[in-house]
Amino acid sequence: MTDFGTLTSEELLALARDRSDARRGELAQIMVDLFRDEQRRLSDGERDMMTAILHQLLGEVEMTVRRFIAEQLASDPRLPRSLARDLANDTIEVAWPLLRNSRVLEDVDLIEVVHQRSLEHRLVIAQRHALSSSVSNALVEVGEESVIVSLLNNAGASLRFDTVALLAERSRVIDAFQEPLLRRGELTPELAKRMFLWVSAALRVHIVERFRIDPPMVDDLLEEAVAAGLAGSFQSSNDVYLIEQMERAGIILPSMMLESLAAGQVTLFSRVVEKLTGIRGTLARRLLFDPSGEGLAVLCRSVELPKGQFIEIFRIASRARITDAIRLDRDCRRLENFYDAIETDAARGVIARWRRSPDYLSVLRSIELARGGRAS
Structure with missing residues (x-):
């Protein structure tokens, strides 16, 4: 018999079998407190039992309880990855703390959410403090303008050159991409010169100053194109x-x-x-x-x-x-x-x-x- 603070393992399991809403809320609070108790070292068996109980809870309780669990455990590095995945694939009200902050979720988990969940899920992922180029590319492939703008404004997101080149070309017709693209460290002088042909006067000032582009050289290219x-x-x-x-x-x-x-x-x-x-x-x-x-x-x-x-x-x-x-x-x-x-x-x-x-x-x-x- 294992002692979980003031509850034995048998009492905890009995509480898990109780289907009343009040007991479900009480159990959720107990589970969260046990997971977050830094003074207590859980054995593998105890952690497995708690994980199983939480999985069961997530499938049975109302959204407010699931959201409480997500908010309390989102930043905990000890949260089992399987639970983090379940929470990240829930409705956006439940999922957003995990999608924004969880370090337990791996790229493959985030990419799965990108492909299978909603626009709101993708917007939150685009705002993560650190984002790999693989996840960034998955977000760009979906093609939602608001998500891409959010991604471009995220200094913690990594972007591959081919992704930046694609977005630079799309900025010809999607003005909202232009300003955040021109602030990206991945943007090369060659891509900036291409964008010079279609961005606003204010953004051309930025290009000339940042990349030290010689305006007469750009003028020559423009004149040649227009003359043709x-x-x-x-x-x-x-x-x-x-x-x-x-x-x-x-x-x-x-x-x-x-x-x-x-x-x-x-x-x-x-x-x-x-x-x-x-x-x-x-x-x-x-x-x-x-x-x-x-x-x-x-x-x-x-x-x-x-x-x-x-x-x-x-x-x-x-x-x-x-x-x-x-x-x-x-x-x-x-x-x-x-x-x-x-x-x-x-x-x-x-x-x-x-x-x-x-x-x-x-x-x-x-x-x-x-x-x-x-x-x-």
């Missing part, structure tokens, strides 16, 4: 000739920005912008090829270009970079709202800043000034 997309001219060579003649005559109008670009003449576009605003042609090309379109919006607003013409310029410049029509339409709607929010005087103030300091990072940071009409 403009290979099929929308206007005749006569139109191009007319625009060039107007430039020579000193007749430069904002509408020529769209006309030159529609004719596939990127260099002529930059010359027109240079004449209209005084900023350098190289900066004009950077703004044209900027995936966010916000700098281009400031530029167009400063010369009072109609919103429809600005949007058409953005569409033409984006053709080589964005093949998803739905995403392009979404970007255009976003830029329409942005354009409406810019005051002409504020845009001109930003242009004045760009004339004084055409540095690429300064340009990116000053875009926000135009949004709030605070340029000076």
Whole structure:
């Protein structure tokens, strides 16, 4: 006969056979206290008996009792793995303390929960303090955006290179992946350069500063891609000739920005912008090829270009970079709202800043000034 504190093994088993709710709750408290008693060394036989009783309890008691057991034992390294697995596969109210904190659960146990349980289970797993690349990959394979964002924000999660590369490519259409990805230590400069083509102005600042990417090099790549997309001219060579003649005559109008670009003449576009605003042609090309379109919006607003013409310029410049029509339409709607929010005087103030300091990072940071009409 074994003495469990004030109860003998026979009394404990008798209590386990009692099916009343009150006795079940009492038994759960006793089991938890015995497991957590650091002054007491349980023999293998005692531990096996307690484990068997707890397994029986978990299958019979209401959720509040199961949740009590889970909360009390989740962080206990002595909790038998079989019990930890049972609790981790229970409803999320019971499972979350184990999924978040238990060191008893192994990767194979967590991956099983990932594949067989709910979105809520996967969200909790994604927030574990330490997560192997195998479990992280299993979470990514399921493909739930909220889970992946939570995973990317978890500094304790390990990610394989191929997983990061996959998510970097998906960030082209899932904006929520972009910022947490750019904070990941696993992100390589090569992947960051790819993401540079489609992230926002603020995130491009982060990329340039963290990875020391030379903006002119990125501009060259963008210009090459856009030039290829403009290979099929929308206007005749006569139109191009007319625009060039107007430039020579000193007749430069904002509408020529769209006309030159529609004719596939990127260099002529930059010359027109240079004449209209005084900023350098190289900066004009950077703004044209900027995936966010916000700098281009400031530029167009400063010369009072109609919103429809600005949007058409953005569409033409984006053709080589964005093949998803739905995403392009979404970007255009976003830029329409942005354009409406810019005051002409504020845009001109930003242009004045760009004339004084055409540095690429300064340009990116000053875009926000135009949004709030605070340029000076």
